[in-house]
Amino acid sequence: MTEVGSESMPTGGEPAEHGDTGEPEEILGWEPEEPEEPGEPEDPRGWEQHDSAVLRLPEGIVLDPSDVDLEFGDDETMIINMGPQHPSTHGVLRIMLELDGETVLRSKPVIGYLHTGMEKTGEELTYVQGATNVTRMDYLSPLHNELVYSLATEELLGIEVPPRATWIRMLMCELNRISSHVMWTATNGMDLASTSMMIYGFREREMILTFFEKTTGLRMNHDYIRPGGVAADLPDGWEDDVSAIIDTIPGRVDEYDELLTGQPIFRERCEGVGIITPEVALALGATGPILRASGVAWDLRQAMPYLYYDEVEFDVIAGTVGDTFDRYAVRLNEIRESCRIVAQILEKLPPGDYRTQDKKVTPPPRARIDDSMEALIHHFKIFTRGFEVPAGEVYCAVESPRGELGCYLVSDGTNKPYRLHVRAPSFVNLQSLPALLRGGLIADAIAIISSVDPVMGEVDR
Protein backbone atom coordinates (compact mmCIF):
# COMPACT_ATOMS: atom_id res chain seq x y z
CA MET A 1 0.00 0.00 0.00
CA THR A 2 2.92 2.28 0.43
CA GLU A 3 5.75 3.07 -1.83
CA VAL A 4 8.29 4.64 0.34
CA GLY A 5 10.48 7.15 -1.33
CA SER A 6 9.58 5.89 -4.75
CA GLU A 7 8.37 9.23 -5.97
CA SER A 8 11.03 11.71 -6.72
CA MET A 9 10.75 15.18 -5.35
CA PRO A 10 9.12 17.83 -7.47
CA THR A 11 11.88 20.01 -8.65
CA GLY A 12 9.92 23.19 -8.25
CA GLY A 13 9.98 23.85 -11.98
CA GLU A 14 6.29 24.51 -12.22
CA PRO A 15 5.38 26.53 -9.24
CA ALA A 16 2.27 27.89 -10.92
CA GLU A 17 0.76 24.44 -11.34
CA HIS A 18 1.73 23.39 -7.95
CA GLY A 19 -1.66 23.78 -6.43
CA ASP A 20 -3.11 21.35 -8.98
CA THR A 21 -0.56 18.59 -9.06
CA GLY A 22 1.32 18.58 -5.84
CA GLU A 23 -0.73 17.35 -2.99
CA PRO A 24 1.37 17.91 0.11
CA GLU A 25 1.20 14.22 0.88
CA GLU A 26 2.71 13.34 -2.47
CA ILE A 27 5.58 15.61 -1.82
CA LEU A 28 6.18 14.00 1.53
CA GLY A 29 6.63 10.68 -0.22
CA TRP A 30 3.95 8.69 1.51
CA GLU A 31 0.39 8.07 0.63
CA PRO A 32 -2.14 9.21 3.13
CA GLU A 33 -4.95 7.02 4.22
CA GLU A 34 -8.24 8.25 5.44
CA PRO A 35 -7.73 8.91 9.12
CA GLU A 36 -9.17 5.96 10.88
CA GLU A 37 -11.32 6.30 13.89
CA PRO A 38 -9.92 4.31 16.78
CA GLY A 39 -11.80 1.29 17.91
CA GLU A 40 -13.12 0.04 14.63
CA PRO A 41 -13.72 -3.69 14.19
CA GLU A 42 -10.62 -5.73 13.69
CA ASP A 43 -9.99 -8.73 11.56
CA PRO A 44 -10.48 -12.25 12.93
CA ARG A 45 -6.88 -12.63 13.89
CA GLY A 46 -7.27 -9.73 16.25
CA TRP A 47 -4.73 -7.69 14.46
CA GLU A 48 -4.96 -5.20 11.64
CA GLN A 49 -1.98 -5.40 9.46
CA HIS A 50 -1.90 -1.88 8.18
CA ASP A 51 -1.91 -0.15 11.48
CA SER A 52 1.53 -0.89 12.69
CA ALA A 53 2.95 0.05 9.40
CA VAL A 54 4.29 2.72 7.58
CA LEU A 55 4.49 6.29 8.21
CA ARG A 56 7.91 6.94 7.01
CA LEU A 57 9.49 9.99 5.57
CA PRO A 58 12.66 9.20 3.67
CA GLU A 59 15.36 11.13 5.38
CA GLY A 60 17.41 11.50 2.25
CA ILE A 61 14.83 13.81 0.75
CA VAL A 62 15.04 17.38 1.83
CA LEU A 63 11.76 19.21 1.78
CA ASP A 64 11.70 22.73 0.43
CA PRO A 65 9.06 24.59 2.44
CA SER A 66 7.98 26.52 -0.64
CA ASP A 67 6.90 23.25 -2.22
CA VAL A 68 4.37 22.58 0.45
CA ASP A 69 0.93 24.01 0.60
CA LEU A 70 0.82 25.05 4.20
CA GLU A 71 -2.84 25.99 4.13
CA PHE A 72 -4.17 22.96 5.90
CA GLY A 73 -7.82 22.86 6.71
CA ASP A 74 -9.04 22.22 10.20
CA ASP A 75 -9.87 18.64 9.40
CA GLU A 76 -6.41 17.75 8.17
CA THR A 77 -4.10 15.61 10.20
CA MET A 78 -0.71 16.71 11.37
CA ILE A 79 2.58 14.87 11.48
CA ILE A 80 4.71 15.57 14.52
CA ASN A 81 8.16 14.26 15.19
CA MET A 82 8.68 13.52 18.82
CA GLY A 83 12.32 13.05 19.58
CA PRO A 84 15.05 11.98 19.05
CA GLN A 85 16.03 14.55 21.62
CA HIS A 86 12.79 14.68 23.54
CA PRO A 87 13.50 14.19 27.25
CA SER A 88 10.79 11.61 27.76
CA THR A 89 11.83 9.29 24.96
CA HIS A 90 14.44 7.67 27.18
CA GLY A 91 17.33 8.25 24.89
CA VAL A 92 17.36 8.82 21.19
CA LEU A 93 14.01 7.42 20.16
CA ARG A 94 12.07 9.32 17.53
CA ILE A 95 8.38 8.76 17.18
CA MET A 96 6.43 10.04 14.21
CA LEU A 97 2.94 10.82 15.28
CA GLU A 98 0.03 11.52 13.02
CA LEU A 99 -2.33 13.69 15.00
CA ASP A 100 -5.85 14.81 14.63
CA GLY A 101 -5.97 17.61 17.15
CA GLU A 102 -4.50 15.94 20.20
CA THR A 103 -5.50 12.41 19.27
CA VAL A 104 -2.84 10.06 17.95
CA LEU A 105 -4.05 8.38 14.78
CA ARG A 106 -0.94 6.53 13.78
CA SER A 107 2.57 6.44 15.05
CA LYS A 108 5.85 4.91 14.12
CA PRO A 109 9.01 4.60 16.15
CA VAL A 110 12.12 5.50 14.19
CA ILE A 111 15.30 4.07 15.61
CA GLY A 112 18.94 3.66 14.72
CA TYR A 113 20.39 6.82 16.24
CA LEU A 114 22.48 4.79 18.66
CA HIS A 115 23.45 2.04 16.26
CA THR A 116 27.09 1.18 16.83
CA GLY A 117 27.32 -2.18 15.11
CA MET A 118 27.81 -4.24 18.25
CA GLU A 119 26.88 -7.47 16.49
CA LYS A 120 29.59 -6.83 13.92
CA THR A 121 32.02 -5.93 16.68
CA GLY A 122 31.11 -9.19 18.40
CA GLU A 123 32.36 -11.10 15.37
CA GLU A 124 35.76 -9.42 15.72
CA LEU A 125 36.24 -10.13 19.41
CA THR A 126 37.21 -13.43 20.97
CA TYR A 127 34.80 -15.26 23.23
CA VAL A 128 36.77 -13.97 26.21
CA GLN A 129 36.36 -10.37 25.11
CA GLY A 130 32.77 -10.80 24.00
CA ALA A 131 31.18 -10.24 27.40
CA THR A 132 32.75 -6.78 27.50
CA ASN A 133 30.97 -5.98 24.28
CA VAL A 134 27.49 -7.32 25.00
CA THR A 135 27.33 -5.80 28.46
CA ARG A 136 27.04 -2.40 26.84
CA MET A 137 23.83 -3.18 24.99
CA ASP A 138 21.24 -2.89 27.71
CA TYR A 139 23.08 -0.57 30.03
CA LEU A 140 20.41 -0.78 32.73
CA SER A 141 20.69 -4.54 33.08
CA PRO A 142 24.22 -5.30 31.89
CA LEU A 143 24.50 -8.50 33.88
CA HIS A 144 21.65 -10.12 31.98
CA ASN A 145 23.43 -9.43 28.72
CA GLU A 146 26.59 -11.03 30.02
CA LEU A 147 24.58 -13.93 31.36
CA VAL A 148 22.84 -14.80 28.12
CA TYR A 149 26.07 -14.51 26.16
CA SER A 150 27.91 -16.71 28.66
CA LEU A 151 25.12 -19.28 28.71
CA ALA A 152 25.19 -19.52 24.92
CA THR A 153 28.97 -19.86 24.83
CA GLU A 154 28.94 -22.50 27.57
CA GLU A 155 26.23 -24.42 25.76
CA LEU A 156 28.46 -24.60 22.68
CA LEU A 157 31.52 -25.45 24.75
CA GLY A 158 29.61 -28.08 26.67
CA ILE A 159 31.09 -27.10 30.02
CA GLU A 160 29.45 -27.19 33.41
CA VAL A 161 29.60 -24.18 35.67
CA PRO A 162 30.16 -24.82 39.40
CA PRO A 163 27.07 -24.38 41.61
CA ARG A 164 28.49 -21.42 43.49
CA ALA A 165 29.11 -19.55 40.25
CA THR A 166 25.55 -20.21 39.12
CA TRP A 167 24.12 -18.99 42.43
CA ILE A 168 26.30 -15.88 42.27
CA ARG A 169 24.99 -15.24 38.77
CA MET A 170 21.44 -15.53 40.01
CA LEU A 171 22.13 -13.23 42.93
CA MET A 172 23.67 -10.56 40.73
CA CYS A 173 20.96 -10.82 38.09
CA GLU A 174 18.15 -10.45 40.59
CA LEU A 175 19.86 -7.45 42.17
CA ASN A 176 20.22 -6.07 38.68
CA ARG A 177 16.52 -6.61 38.05
CA ILE A 178 15.74 -4.65 41.21
CA SER A 179 18.03 -1.81 40.19
CA SER A 180 16.59 -1.73 36.69
CA HIS A 181 12.98 -1.70 37.87
CA VAL A 182 13.75 0.90 40.52
CA MET A 183 15.38 3.03 37.87
CA TRP A 184 12.31 2.56 35.68
CA THR A 185 10.00 3.60 38.52
CA ALA A 186 12.16 6.68 38.96
CA THR A 187 12.12 7.76 35.33
CA ASN A 188 8.47 6.86 34.97
CA GLY A 189 7.72 9.06 37.94
CA MET A 190 9.66 11.88 36.37
CA ASP A 191 7.82 11.47 33.06
CA LEU A 192 4.58 11.82 34.97
CA ALA A 193 5.82 14.92 36.77
CA SER A 194 6.76 13.32 40.06
CA THR A 195 10.29 14.62 40.50
CA SER A 196 10.55 13.32 44.02
CA MET A 197 10.02 9.78 42.75
CA MET A 198 13.01 10.27 40.49
CA ILE A 199 15.22 11.23 43.41
CA TYR A 200 14.03 8.31 45.54
CA GLY A 201 14.48 5.80 42.74
CA PHE A 202 18.02 6.88 42.05
CA ARG A 203 18.78 6.69 45.76
CA GLU A 204 17.75 3.03 45.92
CA ARG A 205 19.50 2.20 42.69
CA GLU A 206 22.69 3.71 44.08
CA MET A 207 22.65 1.19 46.94
CA ILE A 208 22.73 -1.67 44.50
CA LEU A 209 25.26 -0.07 42.20
CA THR A 210 27.54 0.46 45.18
CA PHE A 211 27.39 -3.26 45.87
CA PHE A 212 28.06 -3.96 42.19
CA GLU A 213 31.05 -1.68 42.29
CA LYS A 214 32.39 -3.47 45.35
CA THR A 215 31.93 -6.86 43.67
CA THR A 216 32.85 -6.21 40.06
CA GLY A 217 34.86 -3.01 40.18
CA LEU A 218 32.39 -1.05 38.09
CA ARG A 219 28.97 0.42 38.59
CA MET A 220 27.83 -0.50 35.08
CA ASN A 221 29.22 -2.52 32.17
CA HIS A 222 30.74 -5.00 34.56
CA ASP A 223 32.08 -7.84 32.41
CA TYR A 224 31.53 -9.87 35.56
CA ILE A 225 29.65 -12.90 34.26
CA ARG A 226 31.98 -14.59 31.80
CA PRO A 227 31.98 -17.89 29.97
CA GLY A 228 33.01 -20.40 32.61
CA GLY A 229 31.74 -18.61 35.68
CA VAL A 230 32.13 -15.16 37.13
CA ALA A 231 35.16 -12.88 37.18
CA ALA A 232 35.66 -12.79 40.94
CA ASP A 233 34.21 -14.21 44.09
CA LEU A 234 31.83 -12.12 46.15
CA PRO A 235 33.68 -9.65 48.41
CA ASP A 236 34.06 -10.15 52.15
CA GLY A 237 30.98 -9.08 54.02
CA TRP A 238 28.73 -9.41 50.99
CA GLU A 239 26.02 -11.03 53.12
CA ASP A 240 25.70 -7.84 55.15
CA ASP A 241 25.52 -5.67 52.05
CA VAL A 242 22.91 -7.84 50.38
CA SER A 243 20.91 -8.19 53.59
CA ALA A 244 20.93 -4.43 53.95
CA ILE A 245 19.63 -4.10 50.39
CA ILE A 246 16.77 -6.56 50.76
CA ASP A 247 15.88 -5.19 54.17
CA THR A 248 15.66 -1.68 52.80
CA ILE A 249 14.12 -2.06 49.35
CA PRO A 250 10.72 -3.59 50.26
CA GLY A 251 10.08 -0.76 52.71
CA ARG A 252 11.02 1.75 50.07
CA VAL A 253 8.75 0.06 47.55
CA ASP A 254 5.93 0.47 50.05
CA GLU A 255 6.79 4.16 50.12
CA TYR A 256 6.59 4.30 46.32
CA ASP A 257 3.23 2.63 46.62
CA GLU A 258 2.11 5.36 48.94
CA LEU A 259 3.58 8.09 46.79
CA LEU A 260 2.30 6.90 43.41
CA THR A 261 -0.23 4.10 43.61
CA GLY A 262 -2.62 5.95 45.84
CA GLN A 263 -2.18 9.27 44.17
CA PRO A 264 -5.16 10.41 42.08
CA ILE A 265 -3.10 12.34 39.53
CA PHE A 266 -0.81 9.41 38.88
CA ARG A 267 -3.67 6.96 38.63
CA GLU A 268 -5.60 9.12 36.23
CA ARG A 269 -2.64 9.42 33.95
CA CYS A 270 -2.07 5.65 33.97
CA GLU A 271 -5.37 3.87 34.28
CA GLY A 272 -6.97 2.87 31.03
CA VAL A 273 -4.14 4.39 29.03
CA GLY A 274 -2.36 2.36 26.40
CA ILE A 275 -4.29 -0.88 26.70
CA ILE A 276 -2.95 -3.92 24.87
CA THR A 277 -4.70 -7.26 24.73
CA PRO A 278 -2.78 -10.51 25.18
CA GLU A 279 -3.47 -11.54 21.58
CA VAL A 280 -2.02 -8.36 20.14
CA ALA A 281 0.92 -8.41 22.53
CA LEU A 282 1.78 -11.98 21.55
CA ALA A 283 1.34 -11.32 17.85
CA LEU A 284 3.72 -8.39 18.13
CA GLY A 285 6.27 -10.53 19.96
CA ALA A 286 6.08 -8.43 23.11
CA THR A 287 7.50 -10.09 26.22
CA GLY A 288 8.30 -9.11 29.75
CA PRO A 289 6.14 -6.71 31.75
CA ILE A 290 4.14 -5.68 28.66
CA LEU A 291 2.97 -9.24 28.03
CA ARG A 292 2.53 -10.00 31.70
CA ALA A 293 0.51 -6.85 32.32
CA SER A 294 -1.91 -7.96 29.64
CA GLY A 295 -2.60 -11.11 31.62
CA VAL A 296 -0.22 -13.74 30.23
CA ALA A 297 1.87 -15.06 33.08
CA TRP A 298 4.86 -15.83 30.89
CA ASP A 299 8.17 -15.54 32.64
CA LEU A 300 11.14 -17.52 31.34
CA ARG A 301 12.46 -17.89 34.85
CA GLN A 302 9.46 -20.04 35.66
CA ALA A 303 8.32 -21.34 32.29
CA MET A 304 11.72 -22.49 30.98
CA PRO A 305 13.98 -22.29 34.02
CA TYR A 306 17.65 -21.56 33.55
CA LEU A 307 20.31 -21.25 36.27
CA TYR A 308 18.62 -22.52 39.48
CA TYR A 309 15.35 -20.65 39.19
CA ASP A 310 13.51 -23.93 39.62
CA GLU A 311 14.97 -24.19 43.13
CA VAL A 312 13.68 -20.88 44.45
CA GLU A 313 10.13 -19.82 45.14
CA PHE A 314 8.67 -16.73 43.59
CA ASP A 315 5.47 -15.62 41.94
CA VAL A 316 5.04 -14.42 38.38
CA ILE A 317 3.17 -11.13 38.49
CA ALA A 318 0.47 -10.68 35.86
CA GLY A 319 -1.96 -7.87 35.25
CA THR A 320 -5.54 -7.94 34.12
CA VAL A 321 -6.22 -4.92 31.94
CA GLY A 322 -2.93 -4.43 30.13
CA ASP A 323 -2.82 -0.67 30.61
CA THR A 324 0.01 1.57 31.74
CA PHE A 325 -1.01 1.18 35.35
CA ASP A 326 -0.76 -2.60 35.12
CA ARG A 327 2.72 -2.36 33.67
CA TYR A 328 3.65 -0.11 36.55
CA ALA A 329 2.13 -2.51 39.08
CA VAL A 330 3.84 -5.53 37.51
CA ARG A 331 7.25 -3.92 37.74
CA LEU A 332 6.73 -2.67 41.27
CA ASN A 333 5.71 -6.12 42.47
CA GLU A 334 8.54 -7.76 40.59
CA ILE A 335 10.90 -5.77 42.78
CA ARG A 336 9.33 -7.47 45.79
CA GLU A 337 9.58 -10.89 44.16
CA SER A 338 13.23 -10.32 43.33
CA CYS A 339 13.86 -9.44 46.98
CA ARG A 340 12.24 -12.76 47.88
CA ILE A 341 14.54 -14.59 45.49
CA VAL A 342 17.62 -12.80 46.79
CA ALA A 343 16.68 -13.71 50.37
CA GLN A 344 16.52 -17.38 49.36
CA ILE A 345 19.83 -17.16 47.52
CA LEU A 346 21.43 -15.74 50.68
CA GLU A 347 20.50 -18.95 52.48
CA LYS A 348 21.35 -21.34 49.69
CA LEU A 349 24.60 -20.01 48.27
CA PRO A 350 27.07 -22.87 48.70
CA PRO A 351 30.84 -22.65 49.11
CA GLY A 352 33.03 -23.72 46.21
CA ASP A 353 34.54 -22.42 43.03
CA TYR A 354 33.26 -19.25 41.44
CA ARG A 355 34.44 -20.39 37.99
CA THR A 356 34.98 -23.67 36.26
CA GLN A 357 38.32 -25.40 36.65
CA ASP A 358 38.34 -26.30 32.97
CA LYS A 359 41.79 -25.07 31.92
CA LYS A 360 40.56 -24.39 28.45
CA VAL A 361 38.49 -21.41 29.47
CA THR A 362 39.82 -20.43 32.88
CA PRO A 363 43.22 -18.78 33.28
CA PRO A 364 45.50 -19.91 36.13
CA PRO A 365 45.24 -17.94 39.38
CA ARG A 366 47.30 -14.81 39.60
CA ALA A 367 49.58 -16.24 42.31
CA ARG A 368 50.79 -19.07 40.10
CA ILE A 369 51.91 -16.74 37.35
CA ASP A 370 54.80 -15.52 39.50
CA ASP A 371 56.45 -18.91 39.85
CA SER A 372 55.38 -20.89 36.80
CA MET A 373 56.38 -20.05 33.25
CA GLU A 374 53.70 -22.38 31.91
CA ALA A 375 51.06 -20.62 33.93
CA LEU A 376 52.19 -17.29 32.52
CA ILE A 377 52.03 -18.59 28.96
CA HIS A 378 48.65 -20.15 29.63
CA HIS A 379 47.34 -16.89 31.08
CA PHE A 380 48.74 -14.94 28.14
CA LYS A 381 47.23 -17.31 25.59
CA ILE A 382 43.75 -17.12 27.09
CA PHE A 383 43.68 -13.35 27.11
CA THR A 384 45.25 -12.81 23.70
CA ARG A 385 44.00 -15.71 21.61
CA GLY A 386 41.10 -16.86 23.68
CA PHE A 387 39.75 -20.38 23.35
CA GLU A 388 38.25 -22.26 20.46
CA VAL A 389 34.59 -23.08 20.62
CA PRO A 390 33.27 -26.17 18.79
CA ALA A 391 31.29 -25.45 15.65
CA GLY A 392 27.57 -25.23 16.06
CA GLU A 393 24.69 -22.89 16.64
CA VAL A 394 22.61 -22.24 19.71
CA TYR A 395 19.81 -19.97 20.86
CA CYS A 396 19.70 -19.14 24.56
CA ALA A 397 17.24 -16.85 26.27
CA VAL A 398 16.88 -15.36 29.72
CA GLU A 399 14.26 -13.13 31.29
CA SER A 400 15.75 -9.67 31.45
CA PRO A 401 13.85 -6.87 33.23
CA ARG A 402 12.48 -5.92 29.82
CA GLY A 403 11.50 -9.32 28.50
CA GLU A 404 13.03 -12.22 26.64
CA LEU A 405 16.68 -11.50 26.04
CA GLY A 406 18.00 -14.02 23.56
CA CYS A 407 21.38 -14.76 22.07
CA TYR A 408 21.80 -16.66 18.82
CA LEU A 409 25.40 -17.71 18.54
CA VAL A 410 26.99 -19.43 15.56
CA SER A 411 30.49 -20.82 15.95
CA ASP A 412 32.66 -22.17 13.15
CA GLY A 413 35.21 -23.69 15.47
CA THR A 414 37.49 -20.67 15.80
CA ASN A 415 38.12 -18.40 18.75
CA LYS A 416 35.62 -15.78 17.60
CA PRO A 417 31.86 -16.06 17.09
CA TYR A 418 30.95 -16.46 13.44
CA ARG A 419 27.68 -14.70 14.13
CA LEU A 420 26.48 -13.11 17.32
CA HIS A 421 22.87 -12.03 17.29
CA VAL A 422 21.15 -10.61 20.31
CA ARG A 423 17.38 -10.69 20.47
CA ALA A 424 16.89 -7.45 22.32
CA PRO A 425 13.58 -7.26 24.19
CA SER A 426 13.37 -3.46 23.87
CA PHE A 427 13.80 -3.69 20.10
CA VAL A 428 10.87 -6.06 19.74
CA ASN A 429 8.73 -4.45 22.42
CA LEU A 430 8.99 -1.11 20.67
CA GLN A 431 6.78 -2.51 17.94
CA SER A 432 3.86 -2.57 20.31
CA LEU A 433 4.14 1.20 20.69
CA PRO A 434 1.93 2.03 17.66
CA ALA A 435 -0.71 -0.35 19.00
CA LEU A 436 -0.51 1.23 22.44
CA LEU A 437 -0.54 4.83 21.28
CA ARG A 438 -3.33 4.48 18.78
CA GLY A 439 -6.35 6.57 19.62
CA GLY A 440 -4.80 8.05 22.74
CA LEU A 441 -3.92 11.62 23.52
CA ILE A 442 -0.49 13.00 22.92
CA ALA A 443 -0.08 13.69 26.63
CA ASP A 444 -0.66 9.99 27.25
CA ALA A 445 2.06 9.17 24.78
CA ILE A 446 4.60 10.21 27.41
CA ALA A 447 3.15 7.78 29.93
CA ILE A 448 2.95 5.01 27.36
CA ILE A 449 6.47 5.37 26.00
CA SER A 450 7.72 5.31 29.54
CA SER A 451 5.70 2.21 30.36
CA VAL A 452 7.30 0.29 27.48
CA ASP A 453 10.68 0.91 29.15
CA PRO A 454 12.85 1.01 26.02
CA VAL A 455 16.60 1.12 26.49
CA MET A 456 17.93 2.60 23.32
CA GLY A 457 21.38 1.07 23.68
CA GLU A 458 19.71 -2.29 23.35
CA VAL A 459 17.24 -1.27 20.66
CA ASP A 460 19.95 -0.07 18.30
CA ARG A 461 22.88 -2.18 19.42
Next chain:
Amino acid sequence: MTSNLDSDLLSFPGLAQVPSATVRGGLVLFPGRDSYVAALAALRDAGFALCSDLCAVDYLEHPDRELPPGVEPERFEVVVNLTSLERAERVRVRVQVPAGDPRLATLFGLYPGTEAMEREAFDMFGVVFEDHPDMTRILMPDDWEGHPLRKDYSVGRIPVQFKEAPGPR
Protein backbone atom coordinates in the same frame (compact mmCIF):
# COMPACT_ATOMS: atom_id res chain seq x y z
CA MET B 1 13.07 -32.38 26.68
CA THR B 2 11.60 -32.11 23.22
CA SER B 3 11.51 -35.77 22.27
CA ASN B 4 7.71 -36.05 22.40
CA LEU B 5 7.30 -32.79 20.66
CA ASP B 6 9.42 -33.79 17.70
CA SER B 7 7.33 -36.78 16.69
CA ASP B 8 4.12 -34.80 17.32
CA LEU B 9 5.20 -31.88 15.25
CA LEU B 10 6.57 -33.78 12.33
CA SER B 11 3.24 -35.50 11.84
CA PHE B 12 1.62 -32.17 11.01
CA PRO B 13 0.66 -32.01 7.32
CA GLY B 14 2.78 -28.95 6.56
CA LEU B 15 5.85 -30.31 8.32
CA ALA B 16 6.00 -33.98 7.34
CA GLN B 17 8.27 -33.41 4.33
CA VAL B 18 10.51 -30.79 5.93
CA PRO B 19 14.07 -31.92 6.64
CA SER B 20 14.82 -31.67 10.32
CA ALA B 21 17.58 -32.23 12.84
CA THR B 22 17.82 -32.35 16.59
CA VAL B 23 20.42 -29.97 17.98
CA ARG B 24 21.13 -30.12 21.71
CA GLY B 25 17.70 -31.55 22.40
CA GLY B 26 15.87 -28.97 20.35
CA LEU B 27 14.18 -29.40 17.00
CA VAL B 28 15.53 -27.51 13.99
CA LEU B 29 13.59 -27.47 10.73
CA PHE B 30 15.05 -26.75 7.30
CA PRO B 31 12.19 -25.90 4.94
CA GLY B 32 12.89 -24.72 1.41
CA ARG B 33 12.04 -21.21 0.34
CA ASP B 34 8.79 -22.33 -1.27
CA SER B 35 7.57 -24.26 1.76
CA TYR B 36 8.82 -21.72 4.29
CA VAL B 37 5.56 -19.88 4.96
CA ALA B 38 3.54 -23.08 4.92
CA ALA B 39 5.86 -24.63 7.48
CA LEU B 40 5.66 -21.55 9.71
CA ALA B 41 1.88 -21.51 9.40
CA ALA B 42 1.79 -25.16 10.45
CA LEU B 43 4.01 -24.38 13.41
CA ARG B 44 1.79 -21.49 14.45
CA ASP B 45 -1.23 -23.75 14.30
CA ALA B 46 0.69 -26.25 16.40
CA GLY B 47 0.81 -23.70 19.20
CA PHE B 48 3.98 -21.74 18.56
CA ALA B 49 2.29 -18.42 19.10
CA LEU B 50 5.33 -16.30 19.86
CA CYS B 51 7.96 -15.55 17.25
CA SER B 52 10.87 -14.86 19.54
CA ASP B 53 13.51 -14.03 17.04
CA LEU B 54 14.28 -13.72 13.36
CA CYS B 55 17.77 -13.04 12.12
CA ALA B 56 20.00 -13.79 9.15
CA VAL B 57 23.45 -15.33 8.92
CA ASP B 58 25.92 -14.88 6.10
CA TYR B 59 27.73 -18.18 5.48
CA LEU B 60 30.05 -16.74 2.85
CA GLU B 61 33.09 -18.43 4.40
CA HIS B 62 31.38 -21.80 4.85
CA PRO B 63 29.75 -22.79 1.56
CA ASP B 64 30.20 -26.51 2.32
CA ARG B 65 28.83 -26.65 5.83
CA GLU B 66 26.94 -29.70 6.92
CA LEU B 67 23.19 -29.67 6.62
CA PRO B 68 20.64 -32.48 6.74
CA PRO B 69 20.26 -34.49 3.52
CA GLY B 70 18.13 -32.74 0.95
CA VAL B 71 19.11 -29.24 1.99
CA GLU B 72 21.35 -27.36 -0.39
CA PRO B 73 23.58 -24.87 1.45
CA GLU B 74 23.30 -21.29 0.22
CA ARG B 75 25.13 -18.16 1.23
CA PHE B 76 22.42 -16.64 3.42
CA GLU B 77 20.34 -18.28 6.03
CA VAL B 78 17.34 -16.81 7.78
CA VAL B 79 16.86 -18.23 11.25
CA VAL B 80 13.52 -18.04 13.04
CA ASN B 81 13.09 -19.02 16.67
CA LEU B 82 9.54 -19.79 17.72
CA THR B 83 8.22 -20.34 21.22
CA SER B 84 5.17 -22.23 22.36
CA LEU B 85 3.75 -20.82 25.55
CA GLU B 86 1.55 -23.78 26.37
CA ARG B 87 4.29 -26.36 26.04
CA ALA B 88 7.19 -24.11 27.02
CA GLU B 89 9.11 -25.36 24.01
CA ARG B 90 11.17 -23.77 21.31
CA VAL B 91 11.65 -24.74 17.70
CA ARG B 92 14.10 -23.24 15.25
CA VAL B 93 13.59 -22.84 11.51
CA ARG B 94 16.53 -22.28 9.16
CA VAL B 95 15.89 -21.32 5.55
CA GLN B 96 18.56 -21.15 2.87
CA VAL B 97 18.53 -17.99 0.76
CA PRO B 98 20.79 -17.87 -2.31
CA ALA B 99 23.11 -14.90 -2.78
CA GLY B 100 22.04 -14.39 -6.38
CA ASP B 101 18.41 -13.90 -5.49
CA PRO B 102 18.19 -12.93 -1.81
CA ARG B 103 14.42 -12.95 -1.49
CA LEU B 104 12.15 -14.58 1.00
CA ALA B 105 8.46 -14.31 1.79
CA THR B 106 7.59 -12.16 4.77
CA LEU B 107 6.17 -13.58 7.97
CA PHE B 108 4.28 -10.37 8.65
CA GLY B 109 0.94 -12.02 7.93
CA LEU B 110 1.59 -14.80 10.44
CA TYR B 111 3.58 -12.96 13.06
CA PRO B 112 3.25 -9.16 12.83
CA GLY B 113 6.04 -8.95 15.40
CA THR B 114 8.59 -9.92 12.77
CA GLU B 115 8.17 -6.53 11.09
CA ALA B 116 11.15 -4.88 12.75
CA MET B 117 13.25 -8.05 12.74
CA GLU B 118 12.83 -8.53 9.01
CA ARG B 119 13.71 -4.92 8.44
CA GLU B 120 16.84 -5.44 10.48
CA ALA B 121 17.75 -8.55 8.47
CA PHE B 122 17.24 -6.56 5.29
CA ASP B 123 19.26 -3.65 6.59
CA MET B 124 22.17 -5.78 7.76
CA PHE B 125 22.22 -8.52 5.09
CA GLY B 126 20.22 -7.30 2.13
CA VAL B 127 17.75 -10.15 2.28
CA VAL B 128 14.52 -8.77 0.83
CA PHE B 129 11.31 -9.93 2.43
CA GLU B 130 8.63 -9.88 -0.22
CA ASP B 131 5.29 -8.24 0.59
CA HIS B 132 6.69 -6.75 3.75
CA PRO B 133 4.73 -3.52 4.37
CA ASP B 134 7.78 -1.34 4.89
CA MET B 135 10.96 -2.87 3.52
CA THR B 136 13.27 -0.01 4.43
CA ARG B 137 16.41 0.32 6.48
CA ILE B 138 15.83 0.39 10.20
CA LEU B 139 19.17 0.91 11.90
CA MET B 140 21.40 2.40 9.21
CA PRO B 141 20.65 5.72 7.52
CA ASP B 142 18.33 5.50 4.52
CA ASP B 143 21.03 6.47 2.04
CA TRP B 144 23.59 3.97 3.35
CA GLU B 145 25.29 1.76 0.81
CA GLY B 146 25.96 -1.88 1.52
CA HIS B 147 24.81 -4.22 4.22
CA PRO B 148 27.15 -4.09 7.20
CA LEU B 149 26.81 -7.58 8.65
CA ARG B 150 27.71 -9.31 5.39
CA LYS B 151 31.03 -11.07 5.65
CA ASP B 152 32.45 -9.22 2.64
CA TYR B 153 31.70 -5.89 4.29
CA SER B 154 34.89 -5.44 6.21
CA VAL B 155 35.15 -3.70 9.52
CA GLY B 156 36.98 -0.43 9.72
CA ARG B 157 35.87 0.56 6.24
CA ILE B 158 35.29 4.11 7.35
CA PRO B 159 38.53 5.74 8.44
CA VAL B 160 38.24 7.43 11.81
CA GLN B 161 40.41 10.48 12.13
CA PHE B 162 41.52 11.11 15.67
CA LYS B 163 42.79 14.45 16.82
CA GLU B 164 46.60 14.56 16.94
CA ALA B 165 46.83 11.39 14.88
CA PRO B 166 49.25 11.51 11.96
CA GLY B 167 47.37 12.38 8.82
CA PRO B 168 47.17 10.25 5.69
CA ARG B 169 50.29 10.23 3.53
